[in-house]
Amino acid sequence: MRLDLLQALNRARADRHAAVLVTDLDGGEARLVTEATLAGDPLEEPIRAALRTGRSGVVEGTRAFLTVQVPPAKMVIVGAVHISQALVPMAKMLGYDPVIVDPRTAFATPERFPDVTLLAEWPDEALPKLKVDRFTAFIALTHDPKIDDPALLHAFERGCFYIGALGSRKTHAKRVERLTGKGASPEAVARIKAPIGLAIGAISPAEIAVSILAEVTQAWRQGIA
Known part of the structure; x- marks a missing residue:
C-alpha cells in the first residue's frame, strides 16, 4: 500500500472517521474514499452499502475490492x-x-x-x-x-x-x-x-x-x- 494512503487511513482511524480503500484487483491504482469525498464517487452506492455493513469485499460486477474501516460504535x-x-x-x-x-x-x-x-x-x-x-x-x-x-x-x-x-x-x-x-x-x-x-x-x-x-x-x- 502507498505510504500516503496508509497515513490517511491511520488519520481517519484516530479521528473516528469512516473510510474505504478502493483497490483495483487488476493492478490499477488504489484510492481512499472518505465521508467527505463519497458523494458523486463512481462507486458511491456500493461504498455506502459497505459502510452500513462494515464488511470488506469485491463490488459485484467489477474488479474493485473495498477495504472498509468504520469506527466501533x-x-x-x-x-x-x-x-x-x-x-x-x-x-x-x-x-x-x-x-x-x-x-x-x-x-x-x-x-x-x-x-x-x-x-x-x-x-x-x-x-x-x-x-x-x-x-x-x-x-x-x-x-x-x-x-x-x-x-x-x-x-x-x-x-x-x-x-x-x-x-x-x-x-x-x-x-x-x-x-x-x-x-x-x-x-x-x-x-x-x-x-x-x-x-x-x-x-x-x-x-x-x-x-x-x-x-x-x-x-x-x-x-x-
Whole structure:
C-alpha cells in the first residue's frame, strides 16, 4: 500500500472517521474514499452499502475490492435505571461500547452496573470527556429534564447517528417545547426517537431494552452512510 494512503487511513482511524480503500484487483491504482469525498464517487452506492455493513469485499460486477474501516460504535446511556441494567449486557453482545452517565449516586453504583464505564456526574461534566460523535448511539432514560435535556442538546451538537428518549407522547411534547425554548432547531428535535424503541409492545425493562437495541441497530445499518 502507498505510504500516503496508509497515513490517511491511520488519520481517519484516530479521528473516528469512516473510510474505504478502493483497490483495483487488476493492478490499477488504489484510492481512499472518505465521508467527505463519497458523494458523486463512481462507486458511491456500493461504498455506502459497505459502510452500513462494515464488511470488506469485491463490488459485484467489477474488479474493485473495498477495504472498509468504520469506527466501533459507542453507546451513551443517560440514566442508571432498570432498563439500562438490561440494556448494557445486550449492547455489549452486539459490539457496542456502552457508558452510563447519571449524577444520582444512589442509582449509579458499581454494584448495579458492574463491568461498565460509569460516570456519576452531571451531563455537562461527563459528556465532553466521552468525545461523543456521529458513531454514537445516545439514549436518555432518566425522565428528569434537568439531566436528560442538557444531554440531548449535547447529542444534537455532536450529530449522533441515533438519539432516543424515554417517555410517552405527552411527555415528549413537553420535552420538545423545552428543547426548542433552549434554542434547539426543529430539525434537531425531530431526530429524537420518542417514545423510544421499536413498537413491539414492550412492557418489562428487558423487553424495552430489546426494542431500543432493535431501533439502534436499524439506524446503524440503514442510515450510518
